Amino acid sequence: MALFSSLELNPDKSTGSIKTNEKVKVLIIGSGPAGYTAAIYASRANLKPVLYEGLQPGGQLTTTTEVENFPGYPEGVTGPVMMEDLKSQASRFGADIRMGFATSVDFSGPVHKVVIDEEHLIEADAVIIATGATAKYLGLASEENFKGSGVSACATCDGFFYKGQAVAVVGGGDTACEEATYLSGLCSKVYLIVRKPFLRASKAMQERVMRTANIEVLFEHQTKEIVGDMSGVNGAVLLNAKNEERKIDITGFFVAIGHQPNSDIFKPFINTDETGYILTVPGTSKTNVAGIFACGDVQDKHYRQAITAAGSGCMAALDAERYLGEKS
Numbered sequence: 001m002a003l004f005s006s007l008e009l010n011p012d013k014s015t016g017s018i019k020t021n022e023k024v025k026v027l028i029i030g031s032g033p034a035g036y037t038a039a040i041y042a043s044r045a046n047l048k049p050v051l052y053e054g055l056q057p058g059g060q061l062t063t064t065t066e067v068e069n070f071p072g073y074p075e076g077v078t079g080p081v082m083m084e085d086l087k088s089q090a091s092r093f094g095a096d097i098r099m100g101f102a103t104s105v106d107f108s109g110p111v112h113k114v115v116i117d118e119e120h121l122i123e124a125d126a127v128i129i130a131t132g133a134t135a136k137y138l139g140l141a142s143e144e145n146f147k148g149s150g151v152s153a154c155a156t157c158d159g160f161f162y163k164g165q166a167v168a169v170v171g172g173g174d175t176a177c178e179e180a181t182y183l184s185g186l187c188s189k190v191y192l193i194v195r196k197p198f199l200r201a202s203k204a205m206q207e208r209v210m211r212t213a214n215i216e217v218l219f220e221h222q223t224k225e226i227v228g229d230m231s232g233v234n235g236a237v238l239l240n241a242k243n244e245e246r247k248i249d250i251t252g253f254f255v256a257i258g259h260q261p262n263s264d265i266f267k268p269f270i271n272t273d274e275t276g277y278i279l280t281v282p283g284t285s286k287t288n289v290a291g292i293f294a295c296g297d298v299q300d301k302h303y304r305q306a307i308t309a310a311g312s313g314c315m316a317a318l319d320a321e322r323y324l325g326e327k328s
């Protein structure tokens with residue numbers, strides 16, 4: 001029996017319902033800047049890549065508004081438009097871009113097997129994993145309402161829109177401290193909302209936060225609600241350790257409570273770190289399995305930018321091309 005790893009962790013179910021199958025040279029799983037860039041390079045190298053877009057075609061950038069830091073767009077561009085541009089560019093060179101979600105894999109043999117939507121089996125000579133990561137959110141209804149109009153999970157992407165204004169960052173780890181420090185250079189005031197009485201971030205990062213005059217750390221505070229109107233966020237209601245309410249006036253609410261790399265189905269075959277990020281050979285996109293490459297946020301917990309994801313997508317396509325060339 002094949003060693004399929006599925007989201008349901010039920011090999012019989014995932015292999016039992018296969019209706020169709022096909023063989024491809026290069027399969028790309030995921031459609032953010034990493035996946036589409038890999039598709040552009042692989043199709044131009046005549047590798048006839050097939051790309052499955054996943055549950056969120058275009059990836060995390062489709063949840064942001066303006067992107068102003070991707071080179072080549074002097075006037076800025078919206079996340080969804082940029083993803084459409086990357087997709088059209090890949091299609092132009094013949095990449096076969098399809099809707100579908102990888103539900104299980106078997107990377108135990110020389111031919112790599114991936115099941116799409118639990119029913120279509122693809123056998124690929126090389127697989128490029130570009131499944132990204134998902135930002136964690138608090139789970140408040142008001143947070144959902146203001147996503148894209150005041151609520152963001154990326155200060156580097158969206159901080160600029162709050163220049164000179166007061167904002168809040170939630171979280172006590174390195175990301176939250178880094179985002180608060182970054183925002184302190186742009187915004188008039190930054191509240192750092194931390195649920196514990198201490199920060200979890202590295203000492204150096206903590207010290208930087210503590211000595212920045214316009215960052216106010218609110219220890220032992222939780223967010224009860226984000227408030228605003230048609231024009232966006234204008235405040236947040238917090239609860240302290242005694243359950244007392246406090247309202248802060250802010251226009252931006254940045255959630256920095258961690259990311260979850262979308263690597264679950266690969267874990268039985270592909271090495272990850274303790275938080276699930278796929279480990280690649282430094283300076284390459286190679287994983288521990290020959291012919292399986294990883295790029296973008298699923299293997300990057302430090303930079304997480306569209307441009308770095310795109311760069312690593314290029315690396316994955318070039319690594320796959322070299323691998324296939326050496327194999328044939």
Ligand code: NDP
Pocket residue numbers: 137138170171172173174175176178194195196200256257258259301302
């Ligand atoms: P972490 O998991 O380290 O920290 C998450 C933070 O969010 C914690 O303070 C946690 O609180 C808090 N949190 C989680 N859930 C909630 C919630 N529901 N409500 C309120 N607060 C919540 O994630 P990071 O993204 O900060 O870091 C991930 C990894 O990446 C770490 O290993 C980090 O060191 C690394 N990193 C390194 C950087 C660098 O070296 N420059 C930069 C950024 C990240 P609690 O402490 O109570 O659990």
